[in-house]
Amino acid sequence: MENIKQALERLLGDALCKASGIEDVRANIISSSRPEFGDYQANGVMSVAKQLRRNPRDLAAETVACFQGDPRIAEITVAGPGFINIVLSDAYLARAATQALRVGDLIAATEQPLRIVVDYSGPNLAKEMHVGHLRGTIIGDCIARVLSALGHIVIRQNHVGDWGTQFGMLIAYMDSLQSEPQTATMELADLELFYRNAKARFDSDTGFAELARQYVVRLQQGDADCLRAWQHFIEHSLKHCEAIYDKLGVTLTSDDLRAESYYNNDLPLIIEELNAQGMLSVSDGARCVFLEEFKGKEGAPLPAIVQKSDGGFLYATTDLAALRFRGRTLNAERILYVVDARQSLHFQQVFAIARKAGFVPLDCRLEHIAYGTMMGKDGKPFKTRSGDTVKLQELLDEAVRRALNIVTEKNPELSQEARDRISNTVGISAVKYSDLSKNRTSDYVFDWDTMLSMEGNTAPYMLYAYARIRSILRKQAETGLACNLGEILPGGVEERALMVKLQQYTETLHVVAVDCMPSHLCTYLYELAGTFMRFYEACPVLKAEPTVRASRLSLVALTAEVLESGLTLLGLRTLESM
RNA sequence: GGGGGUAUAGCUCAGCUGGAUAGAGCAACGGCCUUCUAAGCCGUGGGUCUCAGGUUCGAAUCCUGAUACUCCCGCCA
Known part of the structure; x- marks a missing residue:
C-alpha cells in the first residue's frame, strides 16, 4: 500500500x-x-x-x-x-492513526516481494567470536528482519568458516590430548585458549606441524576418523556461537547454517565451469580469472586466484560456489553479503566473475553490504593492550554488569530477579543499539564507555519510553474503568507531532530495505521516543476528561505498538517496566 | 607504486543523495519531581563542516588538487 x-x-x-x-x-x-x-x-x-x-x-x-x-x-x-x-490535515492524521490502531497493520507490505538471500555473521569456527563479529551479526539480523516484515521471502545464510588448514591443526591437537581427556575438555571450554595452545604447538614443534598438515590432507580426502574428530570440534564450537546468538537475540538457527565445507565438492566443478567458458588463465602455476574491469599497477590485469599452484582452493572459489548455489538452487533474486568493508575488492571480483560465468541470473541483484572496521581509541585498528581481541562474550557480560549497577541504583526496591531480567535486556540492547545506530559504512571506534552508554540516544532511552507507555496502559487497566480504545481525535501540537511521526514508520522501513542502513530505523525510533516524551510531559492522559482521555490512551497504545515493532525489527527486546 | 574509504562542536556521531538558520547525545552551566516512572523534559554556551580552488540562484554534500589517518592489491579468510 x-x-x-x-x-x-x-x-x-x-x-x-x-x-x-x-x-x-x-x-x-x-x-x-x-x-x-x-x-x-x-x-x-x-x-x-x-x-x-x-x-x-x-x-x-x-x-x-x-x-x-x-x-x-x-x-x-x-x-x-x-x-x-x-x-x-489534522483530520487525516487522526484518521490514519485510528485506522492503524484498529487494523493493527503498522507496516505496508512491499508491492514486489523478492526472494532475498542474506548472508551474515559467518564466524570462523576455529576461534571464539570477538567484538569484530558483532557488526555483521546484528546488522545482518536487522536487515533480515526488516525485509521479512515488508513481505519479502528472506533466506538467511550463515556461511561459517569450518574448513581449511587451521582445522587440520586443531583436530591434530585435539587428538594429541586424547590421552588426557580432562585437559581436552577443559581447554575446549575456552576455544580461544585451545586455539592459542594449538598454534603454539604448531609453531614450536615441527613434528606436530607435519602431523597437522597430514590431518588437513586426510580431512579433505574424507578420512572417517578425521571427519569424526572434525565434526566433534565443529559441534563444540557451534555451541559457543549459539550461546552468543541466544544472548544477543539473533534470529539465526541451525537451519540457516550453510558452512564452507558444504561447498567442498562443488569447488572442482567451479574450476571446470570457468575453464569450459574460457575464463581461466594459469599464472605462476596458479589458476586465475582476469577480468578487464580490474586493473593492477600500470594497467596490468588484476587476477582473482581460484586455485593455488598446489591444487588447493581459495575463499574466492568457495564464494563462487556459494553464489552459484544461491543463484541456481535457492533461486535468489537479490543476494546481500553483510561483510566487512575490507573485502570490497574481493566481492567486486567474485560478483563480476559469477555474472560472467552465469552462476547467477542476469537480473539478480548482488550487493556487498559493507560495514566499517573497528578501530581503537588511537584511530588504529583495534587491539587490547595485550594485543588480543575482546571476546564478544566478555563485552556482553560487561554490558549486563553495568546495566545491573544502574538498575540497582535507580530502583533499589526491585527484587534481585527483576533487576537481573531488566539489566539483561538493557545491557544487551545498549550494545546492539550503539552499533546499529552508527552509519554502517564508516569505521567505528571501539570504546567500552561509548559502547555501553545508557543515556541519551541509546536503547535504554527507548526502552524507558516504552516502559512509561506500558505503565500508563497498566494504570488505566487497574482503575477498572472501561475506556474504549480506538478513536483518535485531533489534538494539540504534541499530539499532532506524535501522529505525524507515527505514520512515518512504514516509509522509514522502506528506506531501510533499499539501502540496508539500520541507522535510519534507529534515528526514526529515537525521534519517535523523543516525540512521545514531549507528549508525555505536556499531555496528561489518565487525568484528562473522558473523551480526550480515550483518544490519548489510543494514541499511547498505538505508539507502544510502533515502538515495540520497531525495536523488535532492530533485534531489541522490550520491557514492561524498568 | 595503484586503487578504495574516512575527515562535521572538547568527545562519540547524524545530516534522507544539491536546498531554507549544519543537527543529536555525552561532557559543562542553569531551570523543572504534592500531577500517568527524573534512565526524563526545558533552556544556555560551544562550528573556518581538514585545507586550497572550481561548478551555480544555492555546496558539509558534486568536480580538481593537497594533507592526515586507514584498508585492499596472485597463491590466508
Whole structure:
C-alpha cells in the first residue's frame, strides 16, 4: 500500500510534470527540515526550473496550481526560492492513526516481494567470536528482519568458516590430548585458549606441524576418523556461537547454517565451469580469472586466484560456489553479503566473475553490504593492550554488569530477579543499539564507555519510553474503568507531532530495505521516543476528561505498538517496566 | 607504486543523495519531581563542516588538487 510520502511524490510529481512539460520528473519529497515549513516539502521544483532556465518560484506556483488537491492535505504553499511546503490535515492524521490502531497493520507490505538471500555473521569456527563479529551479526539480523516484515521471502545464510588448514591443526591437537581427556575438555571450554595452545604447538614443534598438515590432507580426502574428530570440534564450537546468538537475540538457527565445507565438492566443478567458458588463465602455476574491469599497477590485469599452484582452493572459489548455489538452487533474486568493508575488492571480483560465468541470473541483484572496521581509541585498528581481541562474550557480560549497577541504583526496591531480567535486556540492547545506530559504512571506534552508554540516544532511552507507555496502559487497566480504545481525535501540537511521526514508520522501513542502513530505523525510533516524551510531559492522559482521555490512551497504545515493532525489527527486546 | 574509504562542536556521531538558520547525545552551566516512572523534559554556551580552488540562484554534500589517518592489491579468510 502506498504511504503518504509516496502519495505526495506521485501527486506532486504529476503536477510538476504538467507544469514543466517534462515527463519523469521527481517532486523530491522529504519530511520538512523545520516544523514551521509544514510536515513535508518538495525540493524538486528548483532543479527542474534550472534545467528549463525558468524562474523557480513561478514554476513552483504553477505546480501548486496544477496540483489536483487531496483530502489528506490541509495546506500547500510556495516558499523561499521555490520550495513547496505541505501541511497534512489534522483530520487525516487522526484518521490514519485510528485506522492503524484498529487494523493493527503498522507496516505496508512491499508491492514486489523478492526472494532475498542474506548472508551474515559467518564466524570462523576455529576461534571464539570477538567484538569484530558483532557488526555483521546484528546488522545482518536487522536487515533480515526488516525485509521479512515488508513481505519479502528472506533466506538467511550463515556461511561459517569450518574448513581449511587451521582445522587440520586443531583436530591434530585435539587428538594429541586424547590421552588426557580432562585437559581436552577443559581447554575446549575456552576455544580461544585451545586455539592459542594449538598454534603454539604448531609453531614450536615441527613434528606436530607435519602431523597437522597430514590431518588437513586426510580431512579433505574424507578420512572417517578425521571427519569424526572434525565434526566433534565443529559441534563444540557451534555451541559457543549459539550461546552468543541466544544472548544477543539473533534470529539465526541451525537451519540457516550453510558452512564452507558444504561447498567442498562443488569447488572442482567451479574450476571446470570457468575453464569450459574460457575464463581461466594459469599464472605462476596458479589458476586465475582476469577480468578487464580490474586493473593492477600500470594497467596490468588484476587476477582473482581460484586455485593455488598446489591444487588447493581459495575463499574466492568457495564464494563462487556459494553464489552459484544461491543463484541456481535457492533461486535468489537479490543476494546481500553483510561483510566487512575490507573485502570490497574481493566481492567486486567474485560478483563480476559469477555474472560472467552465469552462476547467477542476469537480473539478480548482488550487493556487498559493507560495514566499517573497528578501530581503537588511537584511530588504529583495534587491539587490547595485550594485543588480543575482546571476546564478544566478555563485552556482553560487561554490558549486563553495568546495566545491573544502574538498575540497582535507580530502583533499589526491585527484587534481585527483576533487576537481573531488566539489566539483561538493557545491557544487551545498549550494545546492539550503539552499533546499529552508527552509519554502517564508516569505521567505528571501539570504546567500552561509548559502547555501553545508557543515556541519551541509546536503547535504554527507548526502552524507558516504552516502559512509561506500558505503565500508563497498566494504570488505566487497574482503575477498572472501561475506556474504549480506538478513536483518535485531533489534538494539540504534541499530539499532532506524535501522529505525524507515527505514520512515518512504514516509509522509514522502506528506506531501510533499499539501502540496508539500520541507522535510519534507529534515528526514526529515537525521534519517535523523543516525540512521545514531549507528549508525555505536556499531555496528561489518565487525568484528562473522558473523551480526550480515550483518544490519548489510543494514541499511547498505538505508539507502544510502533515502538515495540520497531525495536523488535532492530533485534531489541522490550520491557514492561524498568 | 595503484586503487578504495574516512575527515562535521572538547568527545562519540547524524545530516534522507544539491536546498531554507549544519543537527543529536555525552561532557559543562542553569531551570523543572504534592500531577500517568527524573534512565526524563526545558533552556544556555560551544562550528573556518581538514585545507586550497572550481561548478551555480544555492555546496558539509558534486568536480580538481593537497594533507592526515586507514584498508585492499596472485597463491590466508
